[in-house]
Amino acid sequence: MSEALSIALAQINPVVGDVAGNIRRIRDARALAAGDGAQLVVFPELTVSGYPPEDLVLKSAFLDAVEAAVEDLARDTADGGPALLVGAPWRVGNDVHNAVLLLDKGAVAATRLKHHLPNYGVFDEARVFSPGAVPGPIQFRGVRLGVLICEDMWYADVAETLAECGAEILVVPNGSPFELGKGDVRLGRAVERVVETGLPLVYVNQLGGQDELVFDGASFALDAKGKLRLRLPAWQERVVTTTWSKGADGWTTQGTVAEEPGDDENIYQAMVLGLRDYVAKNGFPGVVLGLSGGIDSALAAAVAADALGADKVWCVMMPSPYTSRESLEDAAGVARLLGCRLDNVNIGPAMGAFDAMLSPLFHGRTPDITEENLQSRSRGLALMALSNKFGPMVLSTGNKSEMSTGYATLYGDMCGGYAVLKDVYKTAVFAVCRWRNAGRPEGGLGPNGPVMPERVITKPPSAELKPDQKDQDTLPPYDVLDGILHCLIEGEMGVEETVAKGYDDTVVRRVWRMLDRAEYKRRQAPPGVKITGRSFGRDRRYPITNGFTRTI
Numbered sequence: 008m009s010e011a012l013s014i015a016l017a018q019i020n021p022v023v024g025d026v027a028g029n030i031r032r033i034r035d036a037r038a039l040a041a042g043d044g045a046q047l048v049v050f051p052e053l054t055v056s057g058y059p060p061e062d063l064v065l066k067s068a069f070l071d072a073v074e075a076a077v078e079d080l081a082r083d084t085a086d087g088g089p090a091l092l093v094g095a096p097w098r099v100g101n102d103v104h105n106a107v108l109l110l111d112k113g114a115v116a117a118t119r120l121k122h123h124l125p126n127y128g129v130f131d132e133a134r135v136f137s138p139g140a141v142p143g144p145i146q147f148r149g150v151r152l153g154v155l156i157c158e159d160m161w162y163a164d165v166a167e168t169l170a171e172c173g174a175e176i177l178v179v180p181n182g183s184p185f186e187l188g189k190g191d192v193r194l195g196r197a198v199e200r201v202v203e204t205g206l207p208l209v210y211v212n213q214l215g216g217q218d219e220l221v222f223d224g225a226s227f228a229l230d231a232k233g234k235l236r237l238r239l240p241a242w243q244e245r246v247v248t249t250t251w252s253k254g255a256d257g258w259t260t261q262g263t264v265a266e267e268p269g270d271d272e273n274i275y276q277a278m279v280l281g282l283r284d285y286v287a288k289n290g291f292p293g294v295v296l297g298l299s300g301g302i303d304s305a306l307a308a309a310v311a312a313d314a315l316g317a318d319k320v321w322c323v324m325m326p327s328p329y330t331s332r333e334s335l336e337d338a339a340g341v342a343r344l345l346g347c348r349l350d351n352v353n354i355g356p357a358m359g360a361f362d363a364m365l366s367p368l369f370h371g372r373t374p375d376i377t378e379e380n381l382q383s384r385s386r387g388l389a390l391m392a393l394s395n396k397f398g399p400m401v402l403s404t405g406n407k408s409e410m411s412t413g414y415a416t417l418y419g420d421m422c423g424g425y426a427v428l429k430d431v432y433k434t435a436v437f438a439v440c441r442w443r444n445a446g447r448p449e450g451g452l453g454p455n456g457p458v459m460p461e462r463v464i465t466k467p468p469s470a471e472l473k474p475d476q477k478d479q480d481t482l483p484p485y486d487v488l489d490g491i492l493h494c495l496i497e498g499e500m501g502v503e504e505t506v507a508k509g510y511d512d513t514v515v516r517r518v519w520r521m522l523d524r525a526e527y528k529r530r531q532a533p534p535g536v537k538i539t540g541r542s543f544g545r546d547r548r549y550p551i552t553n554g555f556t557r558t559i
């Protein structure tokens with residue numbers, strides 16, 4: 008029986024579908040861990056394919072590539088260096104499984120299959136994988152390791168069986184996406200498994216952005232009493248080797264427990280990493296966005312500067328006759344503080360051209376929202392032209408309060424490749440701007456100081472599509488709106504339940520109708536990073552054609 012074991016936690020950032028690149032990332036992490044004397048390196052869930060691979064695993068050509076790469080990687084472990092516990096989609100007979108493989112001594116030494124396939128929220132694993140039987144432990148250098156693959160840790164049964172079969176340490180590879188409060192939820196589930204089994208637990212999560220998801224890492228280790236012995240920093244890649252020894256209380260380890268970031272920092276870092284990886288992994292040279300002097304585009308620009316560096320963020324002020332002097336000054340102030348390029352493109356001529364083109368058809372009609380939206384669409388056209396000509400992706404700036412209520416113009420300010428604030432309510436936008444103005448986040452590539460003039464945060468929000476327009480002419484005050492939306496979206500409450508929280512019945516019904524009616528817009532909106540427990544996109548799937556709304 009072994010009395011010591013060194014296990015490295017590889018909190019790395021794979022790219023979905025990039026099998027060769029992921030194998031390279033695994034090899035790099037193994038080399039680091041080997042330098043620290045690790046005997047075993049534990050990787051996140053499905054590292055070879057990246058997580059979540061979605062329908063890619065329905066293609067046998069992709070599974071062939073994964074299997075060939077794993078066999079090649081396994082041969083590395085004949086060198087006497089650390090063994091690897093890696094996740095990969097894996098065929099067993101006619102079934103495809105979400106598997107973890109032990110690569111040791113030059114071969115695939117053990118295979119374990121995920122038992123609980125998550126199929127709720129953002130997860131669709133039952134669509135592409137078959138569930139595996141409840142597994143037994145893996146023997147490794149005289150220690151019985153109980154492998155739980157992510158969701159398998161969220162229920163008691165798999166850990167219980169592993170403990171009954173003699174497991175000594177629970178090892179959990181994860182692809183656990185970030186949402187606010189998720190750190191506590193994960194820790195809670197892990198502690199439950201430790202308390203039930205009396206076994207220590209090693210939790211390894213992946214890092215990085217993948218379309219609408221972002222993975223925060225924050226891997227950790229608990230001893231057999233459920234005490235947190237080690238936590239890796241959130242939002243950073245890390246390969247950390249832990250030394251485990253067996254004492255009277257079973258296996259334990261010591262390490263540094265990184266502090267958990269607060270909500271504002273987590274929201275900001277999630278946006279930064281989500282955007283950075285979307286841009287880098289899709290090969291864009293940078294982003295271009297409309298900078299209005301308002302708070303949303305200021306925050307979007309700040310996140311982009313921290314994600315990519317100011318030189319990769321191109322801001323464009325596109326004034327109309329309704330643009331105020333303050334807005335021009337504030338846009339210039341944001342670009343100056345961030346150190347980003349700012350150009351001025353006047354949309355007046357486009358507005359005039361559309362008026363002239365459409366006047367024979369619009370004859371006798373009074374100007375209305377149509378002309379307002381033409382301004383927004385002229386800006387969208389200009390940004391898309393810059394993207395086509397020079398290559399940067401258009402960054403969309405709408406927040407969750409706007410996406411919820413449809414307070415945005417289809418093919419206008421909604422155009423773009425990625426909507427970085429899409430899951431951040433307006434009230435949170437204000438808080439996060441104040442937080443960022445107070446200091447640069449860890450790993451941020453933007454300036455080490457304020458990123459927007461104070462007035463951008465304090466002035467009343469306005470779309471400036473007609474004289475003296477304010478958001479609050481159309482929407483309830485943002486604290487009321489966001490409170491109601493939170494009840495309806497995250498809480499899935501009905502009208503009565505929401506009213507019981509202290510909101511006016513008429514306002515609640517109005518917000519409900521706005522929310523439901525805007526589903527068609529959201530289906531056409533760009534993807535954006537999931538931050539809350541219920542983000543728009545695959546996490547919240549409402550019908551567009553929805554007769555229930557008429558009864559509200």
Ligand SMILES: Nc1ncnc2c1ncn2[C@@H]1O[C@H](COP(=O)(O)OP(=O)(O)OC[C@H]2O[C@@H]([n+]3cccc(C(=O)O)c3)[C@H](O)[C@@H]2O)[C@@H](O)[C@H]1O
Nearest residue numbers: 376380383413414415416417418419420470472481527551
């Ligand atoms: N169920 C459905 N399925 C498919 N399409 C549907 C639809 N219902 C309407 N539509 C279509 O959608 C159109 C209406 O949507 P849309 O054209 O977006 O226009 P709409 O929603 O009427 O107006 C845009 C709103 O966004 C506000 N806003 C706020 C902040 C910034 C900006 C900005 O632009 O910078 C705008 C603006 O003040 C206004 O209230 C209809 O004309 C119809 O063609």
Ligand SMILES: Nc1ncnc2c1ncn2[C@@H]1O[C@H](COP(=O)(O)OP(=O)(O)OP(=O)(O)O)[C@@H](O)[C@H]1O
Nearest residue numbers: 297298299301302303304324325326404420469470
């Ligand atoms: N004058 C402008 N110049 C450049 N972009 C603009 C201008 N006006 C609007 N936009 C773009 O359209 C988006 C929607 O802007 P609008 O001001 O209408 O609403 P908002 O949601 O209050 O956003 P913001 O707080 O950024 O102003 C802006 O975030 C910006 O990207």
Ligand SMILES: NC(=O)CC[C@H](N)C(=O)O
Nearest residue numbers: 125157158161182183184
């Ligand atoms: N990949 C998974 O199985 C993730 C599901 C899990 N409940 C989580 O979010 O952490």
